[in-house]
Amino acid sequence: MERYALKKMKSASNSRDLKVLNRLLVLNTIRKNGPIARYEVAKITGLTPPTVTVIVSELMKRGVVKETGAGKSNGGRRPVFLELESSAGFIFAVRLQSGEIMAALMDITGNVLESRYLKLDTEFPEAVVAAIRECLDQFIKRTGTPRERVLWCGVAFPGLIDISQSTVVRSFNLGWNKAPLGEMLSHSLSGIRVHIENISNAAALGEKVYGSGRGLPDLMYLNLSVGIGAGIILNHQVYNGTQGYAGEVGHMTLAPETGPQCLCGRYGCFEAFCGIRAVLERIKTEAPPECFEEWGVAKHRLGFDDLSIPFIRESPHVKAILADVENYIGIAIANLVSLFNIPLVILGGEMVGVLSLNAINEKVKARLFPEIGETVRVVGSVMREDPPLMGVYALVLEKVFASDQWL
């Protein structure tokens, strides 16, 4: 008797699981292929047309799917198309870096409802979390979005992240050590689920889904900013490594003890040659005093923005230092490409604006076997949107559509 009851319960739970799976299958088919007719959904999913009709009615009743204009007829009745209802759910995406926040409220079909760039004068985790919360509060107020419809928060963050715990293990950039950012944020954002992702991984994914990496199984995004990091996509997936720390290329050694000292304490790191802070320091040390007089900039006040002024950037001392930076970037990229045989390297971060992509491509090819070098392209990011922000959105969106709990 007992065994019979158990068996019955098991089959009930199996049929419920199957129902959930079928619902997710139909929902994701509409998401990825919409606008799409019901009979096409049946064809793609392998479900019977009546089953699709029942599931679609249910999804429409829940406000997740809607009918849109009738399509072209092949002689018979004109099919009605289905697509996602954009207001069914929202995602709060954040890029957090030292001194700045970029945040956006987006719907599940990729529309940006509101976005905001915020300068931060604090790096205390509690204050940063409060600033992020204020962004969301403002978005909700301005757009009239129901708070309970904001399903997930995704954060792109520079540093070592324990993805499973949403904890920042370490960030030189913000000086954080073992900060439970996910938990703090979730608590502050009224219990919304939070996912923290390394900023370069997020950017690589953003390029893969929305940028110049569309359709490519393998690519690398190299972020050249104050810090340097890479996001590596292999076989369509972000490559995380054993601990999730893959892509920390800013601290790979390009020169032994003779190289400049890095923030991490070691010598000759990639970042110590090519990070913004390192490049500015080098110009301040190597350019003679008359250069600064000529530029009209006090030595201690030289900032990265000054390098965007052509007569400063083109002056012989700065030009020579930037050529050296291009050479080191070329060495680093050639090493990484040798390792993974990646055909596309996308450069992001402020440094790209003052460097020559042609020079970098030449340096890369010069250090690779011609068979490999011929296939490699190093390009600047041309995404109109923010790659890390879009990447973390894409990542969290997959989490939303992997479960039906929000329906």
Ligand SMILES: [Zn+2]
């Ligand atoms: Zn280092």
